[in-house]
Amino acid sequence: MGFDLNALERAVTEHGRVARVVITGIQGSSPREIGASMLVWQGGQSGTIGGGALEFELAKSVLNVADKRLSRHALGPELGQCCGGAVQIVTEVFEQNTLPTSQNGVVVRAVDGSHTMPLRVQKLLKDARSGALIETHVCQGWFIEAVHKTTRALWVWGAGHVGRALVNTLAPLPEFATTWIDTSEDRFPNNVPEDVTKLPAQNPAALVKHAPKNAEHLILTYSHALDLELCHQLLTHDFQFAGLIGSKSKWARFQSRLAALGHSNAQISRITCPIGNPILGKHPQAIAIGVGSSLLKASQTVAQTQRNSA
Incomplete structure (x- = not known):
């Protein structure tokens, strides 16, 4: 699936402040898979992470996120969804001057306030240069995604x-x-x-x-x-x-x-x-x-x- 940088840039150009919400982990049953994402702006959104209740709750608050947020949501107890599982979600807010860039087709950034890239993440970036497949996940507080490519x-x-x-x-x-x-x-x-x-x-x-x-x-x-x-x-x-x-x-x-x-x-x-x-x-x-x-x-x-x- 990957990070669609072009879609994000178009949304920011058209709507200004845009939040991107990505599923980065799943326990049990979930309406969408890891890597599913949506963009949210004032008065609208595109894409879907599945589950109307989850999207509705997130859409009310994501634009207020200061920069990045890692959160976990129990779909049954918290939101009343019948899936019964839980999802880990990364929320990021972008504007024209904060659009991300990629390294060797990978977008990597800290989501826990850390400024020192762990050795494990450095190795993943090195592997990406050699063509290794990069999965969407959070590693030691750093969020890693491959850039979206049509196949x-x-x-x-x-x-x-x-x-x-x-x-x-x-x-x-x-x-x-x-x-x-x-x-x-x-x-x-x-x-x-x-x-x-x-x-x-x-x-x-x-x-x-x-x-x-x-x-x-x-x-x-x-x-x-x-x-x-x-x-x-x-x-x-x-x-x-x-x-x-x-x-x-x-x-x-x-x-x-x-x-x-x-x-x-x-x-x-x-x-x-x-x-x-x-x-x-x-x-x-x-x-x-x-x-x-x-x-x-x-x-x-x-x-x-x-x-x-x-």
């Missing part, structure tokens, strides 16, 4: 109803770096999510060569001809995943046409069509939920494999 390049081709539903569903998820392509500026909605890169292009297929070869692609343009050309270009370029919106009959036609363009059956089978979960229906939001679920399941499988091999 998955997602290219969405088409800004129609389904494209809009997909982008709005997936954009808030921190792991995706979303690039959104269509044929002209007026194809896009007025309000594109902040972290989404919008690319209007008269010939979208010409952009395929600029996509990372580990990118994931969702093809859902208004034109079957453009969909086909995108499939053709992606099979030539390579990708991590490619999903095409359409019926089984559309896919049967595309398979024949892609074969005629020189692609083998093994190559063509790498494209997933139809996308979504047919049980959920064909409403744009239903398709977005189905596609999002498939992408998240895939990432959980990869993460579990990496944990098992570590």
